[in-house]
Amino acid sequence: MKNFSFYNPTKILFGEGRIKDIAGEIPRESKILVTYGGGSVKRNGIFDEVIAALPGYNIREFGGIEPNPSFETLMQCVEVVRKNNIDFLVAVGGGSVIDGTKFIAAAALYEGEPWDIVKTYGKVIKRALPFGTVLTLPATGSEMNNGAVITHRASRTKLPFMHPLLYPEFSILDPTKTYTLPPEQIGNGVVDTFVHIVEQYLTYPANGKVQDRFAEGLLLTLIEEGPKAIGQPTDYDVRANLMWCATLGLNGLIGVGVPQDWATHMVGHELTALKGLDHAKTLAVVLPAMLDSRREDKKEKLLQYARRVWGIQTGDDDERIDAAIRKTREFFEIMQVPTRLCDYNISADIIPAIIEQLKTHHMNRLGEKMDVTPELVESILEKCL
Ligand code: NZQ
Ligand code: ZN
Numbered sequence: 001m002k003n004f005s006f007y008n009p010t011k012i013l014f015g016e017g018r019i020k021d022i023a024g025e026i027p028r029e030s031k032i033l034v035t036y037g038g039g040s041v042k043r044n045g046i047f048d049e050v051i052a053a054l055p056g057y058n059i060r061e062f063g064g065i066e067p068n069p070s071f072e073t074l075m076q077c078v079e080v081v082r083k084n085n086i087d088f089l090v091a092v093g094g095g096s097v098i099d100g101t102k103f104i105a106a107a108a109l110y111e112g113e114p115w116d117i118v119k120t121y122g123k124v125i126k127r128a129l130p131f132g133t134v135l136t137l138p139a140t141g142s143e144m145n146n147g148a149v150i151t152h153r154a155s156r157t158k159l160p161f162m163h164p165l166l167y168p169e170f171s172i173l174d175p176t177k178t179y180t181l182p183p184e185q186i187g188n189g190v191v192d193t194f195v196h197i198v199e200q201y202l203t204y205p206a207n208g209k210v211q212d213r214f215a216e217g218l219l220l221t222l223i224e225e226g227p228k229a230i231g232q233p234t235d236y237d238v239r240a241n242l243m244w245c246a247t248l249g250l251n252g253l254i255g256v257g258v259p260q261d262w263a264t265h266m267v268g269h270e271l272t273a274l275k276g277l278d279h280a281k282t283l284a285v286v287l288p289a290m291l292d293s294r295r296e297d298k299k300e301k302l303l304q305y306a307r308r309v310w311g312i313q314t315g316d317d318d319e320r321i322d323a324a325i326r327k328t329r330e331f332f333e334i335m336q337v338p339t340r341l342c343d344y345n346i347s348a349d350i351i352p353a354i355i356e357q358l359k360t361h362h363m364n365r366l367g368e369k370m371d372v373t374p375e376l377v378e379s380i381l382e383k384c385l
Helices: 018-025 046-052 071-083 095-107 115-119 183-201 209-231 236-249 263-275 279-293 299-310 317-334 350-360 374-382
Strands: 011-014 031-036 058-062 088-093 131-135 147-152 157-162 170-173
Touching: 011 018, 011 236, 018 046, 018 131, 018 170, 031 046, 031 071, 031 095, 046 088, 058 071, 071 095, 071 147, 088 095, 095 115, 095 131, 095 147, 115 147, 115 157, 147 263, 157 263, 170 236, 183 209, 183 236, 183 263, 183 279, 183 299, 183 317, 209 236, 209 299, 209 317, 263 279, 263 350, 263 374, 279 317, 279 374, 299 317, 350 374
Parallel strands: 011 170, 031 058, 031 088, 088 131, 131 170
Antiparallel strands: 147 157
């Protein structure tokens, strides 16, 4: 296991009815801005519940943060924050609203060109407003990590950034708030969580036995509970387990002391930037081909994954790896997330543009061994058609 420091200050308030505890987490004199997305939280009552839980507070709101939040929209919010001297943000929504709020928290106090925050992957951040979240879509782990992914629409650039000041102060995880999610978003959330875990687990052995067993436990839980979440949308225990899986999948815990990959995510971001495909859908398309093409480098962990996660015991090494990749693809399809580019009416024409984007964004050496080159990505994408 490699040396590591682990720090995660986010306080989790988990369970039904926890929105009412929000006031205890925000200083009384705060000037609050509640941020949200396209309006689902207004329609399903979550927004009103948040406001009702903050009696006597000075509150403003900013809605319209879109999926794959854009720099352009977020800068409008930064103006509102500055003009009204807002000093605490509350994000109510999924990963996009939370990520967007992280950008707002940093940009509101940044004196230079705000896009530099993203362009430098967060390195220029010196200060950020405090913020909390009310999660409505289990998927990204953003509710308990310090990362965000923002899109510059004008230049079709989607990049991640992170900073220790961007952990939420608190996150409310009430599984009943996910009951209104359409099946498509449940599928997206399960696939995104699955791939987060895989990107930290399916690399090469590092003797991180605890991390491996945690990762395998989370994957097994997703495989068991994911399909139930589509069939039984108001089953509390199913939603509770998925929500906690998503948070633990990307709050740092399983990734400490072990190599991490993230090539699938970086290629996926380019697909979203160019084609507007949902984040999880890009992962469902890219991951099976990524694993197939890198099977030699990942051989030991792929065999461990086949055995411990999918119970595959028979066949030679290649047959077991084939079976594990097939099972992975089948699972995504069971979650109603198609796994081929053609399922989304995307043809081979897109491949050169993705390769160009990767080069422009300096993504020339991806993966745990930094050996995933644009040329390799090209051959991987040809398998995704
Ligand atoms: O915008 P509203 O109207 O709220 O509707 C949303 C949106 O249309 C809807 N929704 C959310 N909660 C709902 C609901 N509808 C009904 N009932 C509810 N309870 O779901 C749609 C998708 O929401 P979004 O927030 O975009 O989804 P998700 O949570 O999957 O977030 C995706 C974004 O997170 C980034 C992705 O790149 C993408 O931009 N990621 C962030 C990460 C991080 N910060 O660590 C890591 C991830 O790998 C990921 O890259
Ligand atoms: Zn993701």
